[in-house]
Amino acid sequence: MTAADVAIVGGGFTGAVFAIQLARMAERPLDIAIVEPRSRPGRGVAYDTADPDHRLNAPLAIHFVYPDAPDHLPAWYAERGEPARDPGALCPDGNLYIRRSDFGRYVEEQLRAHFAGNASGSTIRHIRSRAVAALRTPGGYRLALDDGQTLDARLAVLAAGYERPQAPPPFDGAVSGHPCFLADPWDTARIGEIPSDARVLVLGMSQTASDAIAVLLRNGHSGRIEAVARHGLRPRRKPASVVGPPPDIVERLIRPVSPFTAAHGRQASVLGILRTLRADVRRAEAGGGNWFETFGDLRDSVWEVWPALPPAEKRRFLRHVRVWYDVHRFQLPPQVEAYIAEAETAGQLSFEAAFCVAAESDGDALSITLRPRGGGECRRKMFDAVVNCTGPGMRPDRSGNPLVRDLVARGYAAPHQVGIGFGVDGACRAIDADGRPDRHLRIVGPLTYGAFADQQGAPFIALRLCKIVPDIVASLRR
Ligand SMILES: Cc1cc2nc3c(=O)[nH]c(=O)nc-3n(C[C@H](O)[C@H](O)[C@H](O)COP(=O)(O)OP(=O)(O)OC[C@H]3O[C@@H](n4cnc5c(N)ncnc54)[C@H](O)[C@@H]3O)c2cc1C
CATH class of the missing domain: 3.50.50.60 (FAD/NAD(P)-binding domain)
Structure with a gap:
């Protein structure tokens, strides 16, 4: 048996950024354990690739680990002479679309730098294992690992990311x-x-x-x-007229009121949002603009727009609009x-x-x-x-991940009411089967899609983590 203050299950981008931000903001030295079977923490499914044609789907400039220092990655990339090693990264729009393996290396390096030393004097260690089950204890959680070990922690953080895609019908026989x-x-x-x-x-x-x-x-x-x-x-292709650096995503995401809500007020129906968006696009195009920047206002407002929608509207979106939204959202x-x-x-x-x-x-x-x-x-x-290539499964109750299934079976964490990901509150506390938030279990990253809808891209994940870590730090005060 081993113990830690915080056990992070999953050492992909989300788990790594969580560990880094916690170690930076903690008020006292914490013992942080990352449970991750991959040998290279910080990479996860998206960035643990060696393929040179696997590239970031958006400019380098909008990817970051430190929202308070968004220039850190571009500086790291330039200092290491990467632009000369990978001249194909520079695209006609003037932006760098770097290899995902390079971004993964950056995230891993940042994490390892925090293993070596960090602002709070916390210890971060990588346990190369897979968590398969969890039990509530009087002071937190006991995780069972697939090598037979157990890990006790005051706070368990589920950052297990994407499910491996499952064979869809008629290929499932x-x-x-x-x-x-x-x-x-x-x-x-x-x-x-x-x-x-x-x-x-x-x-x-x-x-x-x-x-x-x-x-x-x-x-x-x-x-x-x-x-x-x-x-x-x-x-959809980004219009050729959209060139130059992307807008400052951090500034757009930390505004007290999101761009879409500031322009149109709160909207409670998917149809209303679609009509407003279409009208905005028509207006923009009539004035020589394009759909891409107008759509960007909605994308950067999802953190505020989605939670305000009633459950029936969220289901309507997932059934009828999500595919359409995604082809505009992901280039x-x-x-x-x-x-x-x-x-x-x-x-x-x-x-x-x-x-x-x-x-x-x-x-x-x-x-x-x-x-x-x-x-x-x-x-x-x-x-x-x-x-x-039909995409990852997002239903915890049908998960192939034993820990995810175990959390559902024990009622420690309930699937979100719209059926995708887990239900969590605004500070990512898991909502259990009785509807109670659990301060000892947080769920972060893509598994919170139902609650936030925007937890897929790296910048959105990193900013959400920075928002919730202060609450977690407070909960870990002795
Ligand atoms: C192919 C692909 C390309 C992408 N490209 C981009 C991009 O260009 N830009 C962008 O912003 N976003 C991109 N994304 C979105 C991406 O998901 C996020 O940027 C981010 O990487 C999500 O990280 P994660 O750690 O939450 O999930 P994952 O990357 O899925 O990592 C989860 C980790 O948890 C571990 N794990 C799972 N279960 C357990 C368990 N029981 N015990 C221990 N460990 C466990 C897994 O081994 C894995 O390493 C891409 C996603 C994919 C799938």
């Missing part, structure tokens, strides 16, 4: 074990093993799908690649856009709005039946590889 079916799109080693002449079907059209396609094309893939999604929506790195445009123009790559209605093993290949969206004839096609 016998076909899920077929060698042609790649369930995990982040397994770039397996994508690299796809023969160059293979007929590839990509399920999904999001950034993850584009990452997989970019890896195939960079590896000299010559076979046809087809991407399908039920909605057929692809990430592709320009380098990946270029790969994709070239292959599309050459006729090697196609995108289609269609449903996969059946999948059967056919020798070394998979026979897939596709039904076009909006009707039309079903057609059967053979594929040598199917890559599942």
Whole structure:
């Protein structure tokens, strides 16, 4: 048995920034343990990649670990001579879209610097293990680790991030074990093993799908690649007229009133918000502006707009609007856009709005039946590889993560009422099955989507953490 003041489960970007900010703000030296099976803490799913075509999907300038020093990362990048090592990072809009591996290295370096010393004299250690269960104790939580150890802490922080994507129907049956079916799109080693002449079907059209396609094309893939999604929506391109440094995201996110609410007041319906947004875009375009900057006002207001929506409106958004919102919210790195445009123009790559209605093993290949969206004839096609890019699961009650399932089963943390992520209060205290906030269990990062809706991008996560850490510091006073 080992013990700590604070046990952070998950050492990706969220867990690392949490540990750094806690060590910076703590009023006394704390013993902070990060439980993370990866050897390189600070990277997580997004940044623990060696692939040179995996790049940040937004300019370097809006990524940070220290909201009070947003120039720290650009200075770090320049001082290490990275622009010369990776000249392809600089894009025509004048911004750097760096490799995710480089950003991961930066976050890991910052974390390790805080292992070595920090403002509060706290100890931060990395326990290379996986937490599989939790028990409430009189003073906090006891975590069971997969190596048989236990870890007692006054405060447990769940920063477990994304679920591995699960095979969607009709791939969730016998076909899920077929060698042609790649369930995990982040397994770039397996994508690299796809023969160059293979007929590839990509399920999904999001950034993850584009990452997989970019890896195939960079590896000299010559076979046809087809991407399908039920909605057929692809990430929107940033207008070419939007050039130069992005607006100061920290300043926009810490305003007492968000840009959208300042302009339009509080809105309680999704339809009302959409109508307002469309009117704003029309006005902007009539005046020579563009949708991107107008949409940015809404994106940077979600922290205020989302919690004010009634639950039924949140569900309406998730059912009908989220896909549309996401394709405007998440751009592709320009380098990946270029790969994709070239292959599309050459006729090697196609995108289609269609449903996969059946999948059967056919020798070394998979026979897939596709039904076009909006009707039309079903057609059967053979594929040598199917890559599942349908996105991570976000329902704690169906999680593949034993700790997440255990927290739900014991009622220590209840899924958010809209069904995505966990319910938490404004200070990220877990709301238990009886509706009570638990000061000994905080949940941070993407698992709080239901509560905040904006906890996916690095800047939004980092700022939320900075907002809640003072409350946590106070709760750890003896
Ligand atoms: C492919 C991809 C690309 C992205 N690109 C960008 C981008 O360019 N810019 C941007 O702002 N955002 C991007 N994002 C969003 C990104 O999610 C956030 O920036 C951030 O990285 C989320 O970090 P996280 O630590 O919460 O989650 P994760 O990265 O998922 O890390 C969670 C960590 O928790 C660990 N863990 C899980 N369960 C346990 C357990 N039971 N015990 C111990 N450890 C556990 C996992 O091993 C993992 O390392 C991207 C996301 C993905 C998936």
